Amino acid sequence: MDKELWQKKGEGHRARLRDRFLARGLDGFSDAEILELLLSFGTPRTDCKEPARLLLQKYGSFAKVFEAPVASLQEVKGIGPKNGFAIHFIHAVASYYLKERLHGKRYLHSSREVAEYLIHSMRGLKKEVFTVIFLDSSHAIIDSEIVAEGTLNVNTVYPREIIKRALEFHAAALIIAHNHPSGSLQPSTQDIKLTKTLALLCRYMQLQLLDHLIIGDGSYSFADNGLMDSVRVECQTAMDTFDRS
Structure with a gap:
C-alpha cells in the first residue's frame, strides 16, 4: 500500500x-x-x-x-x-474545567465534585502540594489556591499566609487538601498536627476549618472519618484554657 x-x-x-x-x-x-x-x-x-x-x-x-x-x-x-x-x-x-465548575457551589452539596477536582489536579504529582479552598458564610465555594509545595509541615505551610488569603477573599470557612505522592491515604502524625494548628488559628480568627482531604489512590476526608470532630474538641479545650488564663 x-x-x-x-x-x-x-x-x-x-x-x-x-x-x-x-x-x-x-x-x-x-x-x-x-x-x-x-x-x-x-x-x-x-x-x-x-x-x-x-x-x-x-x-x-x-x-x-x-x-x-x-x-x-x-x-x-x-x-x-x-x-x-x-x-x-x-x-x-x-x-x-473541574475547578471552574465549583465556583459558587455549596460544598455540602458538591463535596464529591471537590474531591474529583482535587484528585484530577493532585494525584500522580511527584511532590507534595497543599491546596486551600475558600468558602463564604453559606459554604459556597469562592476559589481555591495552591499555597505550598514540597515537604509539608507546620513550618512550610505558613498558616498566617492562609489566614491572610482567607481574609482577602472575605472567606468564612476553609477546606484544606494535600497529596501523598506514595498514593497512601493514611494521615500521618504530621498531617494531624498541621490540621490541629490550622483549626486553632481559624477559631481565633472566627473562621471554620471544615475538612482536610488527603489525595492519593483516591481521597480521604478527615471529616468523614471523625477526625475533624476530635480536632474541634481539642481546639475548644485550648480556647477554654486560654480564656481562663
Missing part, C-alpha cells in the same frame, strides 16, 4: 471515531481509542493507533498516561512534541 492510500485509510478510521463520538459521546470507546483520537489532534496525518496502545502498555492505565511527564511520554515510539503537548494540554484543560 503506497503512502497516499495508507493516509486515506487512516483518515477514514479517524473520521469514523469522530462520528461515533458525535453520535454517542465516549460511550463504547476503549481507552486506546480515546487516546488514539486525542493524539490525532497533535499529529492529524499520522496513524496513532499503535502509539496509543504503547502508552497504555507503558503506564498501565488511562489516568497514568495523563499524569506522565512530557519527556517520559516522548520515550514512546510515535509520541513527539506535538501529540505529547496535546495530552498535557487536555489534562490541564480538564483540571481548569
Whole structure:
C-alpha cells in the first residue's frame, strides 16, 4: 500500500471515531481509542493507533498516561512534541474545567465534585502540594489556591499566609487538601498536627476549618472519618484554657 492510500485509510478510521463520538459521546470507546483520537489532534496525518496502545502498555492505565511527564511520554515510539503537548494540554484543560465548575457551589452539596477536582489536579504529582479552598458564610465555594509545595509541615505551610488569603477573599470557612505522592491515604502524625494548628488559628480568627482531604489512590476526608470532630474538641479545650488564663 503506497503512502497516499495508507493516509486515506487512516483518515477514514479517524473520521469514523469522530462520528461515533458525535453520535454517542465516549460511550463504547476503549481507552486506546480515546487516546488514539486525542493524539490525532497533535499529529492529524499520522496513524496513532499503535502509539496509543504503547502508552497504555507503558503506564498501565488511562489516568497514568495523563499524569506522565512530557519527556517520559516522548520515550514512546510515535509520541513527539506535538501529540505529547496535546495530552498535557487536555489534562490541564480538564483540571481548569473541574475547578471552574465549583465556583459558587455549596460544598455540602458538591463535596464529591471537590474531591474529583482535587484528585484530577493532585494525584500522580511527584511532590507534595497543599491546596486551600475558600468558602463564604453559606459554604459556597469562592476559589481555591495552591499555597505550598514540597515537604509539608507546620513550618512550610505558613498558616498566617492562609489566614491572610482567607481574609482577602472575605472567606468564612476553609477546606484544606494535600497529596501523598506514595498514593497512601493514611494521615500521618504530621498531617494531624498541621490540621490541629490550622483549626486553632481559624477559631481565633472566627473562621471554620471544615475538612482536610488527603489525595492519593483516591481521597480521604478527615471529616468523614471523625477526625475533624476530635480536632474541634481539642481546639475548644485550648480556647477554654486560654480564656481562663
